Amino acid sequence: MPRILILGTGPVQKDAVEICCALGLEVFTCSNSGLGPAAALADHVARIDITDVSGVLEYVRQHQINLVYSIGSDLAMPTACRVSQELALPTLVTLQTAFTCNSKPNLRAALGQDFPGNVRYQVLDQPDPARVSLPYPLVLKPADSQGGRGVNRLDSPDNLALAFEQAIAFSRQGRVILEEWIPGPEFSLNLYLLAGQIVFSAVSDRRVWPQFAIGLVHSHQYPSGLSSAAQHRLLELAYSACQRLDIRNGPAYFQIKYWQDRLFLIEITPRLDGCHLWRLIRSASGVDLLRITFEHLLGHPPCPADFQPQALGSFQLEFTCQPPGQPALNLPAPPKATFSDYYYAPGEAVRRINGLLEKTGYFITAAEDV
8 A cells, every 4th residue: 555645734735635545545644733634534643844854754764655745835845845856756846846936036036027927026134114126015925935924015114124024934934025016806727737738727716805905815716707818818827937937747826816907926836726726626627636636646647538627517615714813613604515624623723824814614615606
């Protein structure tokens, strides 16, 4: 029985553990705490920081593990790739690509300032307004974090020092990046690539909480309402970005804004997203990106039939959210929900991640039932 180590034990990694169990693998997981929804389902759990390459490497050798991977985590990808490269284990992503995409400054630099869709940016080493060369409004982010951690919109220099302090606290690299603020609707793009070619794409509408300026996601709808012409442009841009970043095999995820007939790349990562969109896409099309990804890792590349979509309708994935520190309510999903899941036991304290509204679970419904 092949053995796989899933880096991370959170709700998104739970999806990975479930499919690996279904595929007959012996599943190992690890995280700082060794706790979480994924840990509860795995065969073995270890308390190892997922960025501790030497610790993960020793654990993989000790337990003769055959695969190391993760989904929904930028932090996990460099570790998974480095360990896999060191031990000659299967991987879908090069180590260089994983490192580039895990660092927002490196990602922006690799694309190039003149790359269509790249936003103007600046790496900031101290909270000095005189050093800011971009016009406000701006978004200030940790260089290497995700999920809205330490992200603030700045409309003037007034809150620069506080925002810098919050961002640097979430950066393992100790770096902060400023990006121009882009208004407009947001879209998610999930791709699958084989030998550098896009063999599947899915554009979904990414809806955010309007009361927060940093783009906290509330729901996704697939298929998207974006025009076919705009989707074609989006795919061309994403393909160019994949070529520039050497994303050649497996899943890739993009967050994109569309404003004044221009497309702007907000996030790019060579993995499945952290919003369970594989389940939304499967609901609407029958294409199972999660299963395809892990079967690919196991040495069974997908064939064209795996990506033949069915028109099953339009579906929405909506998150339930609460402020951090509150006891999880786990309110019932709508009666017509086709799937629902909760991240916490009832009454369990909601963890602080973005500090505003935290995801506590999600459900999927047919769009006409919303």
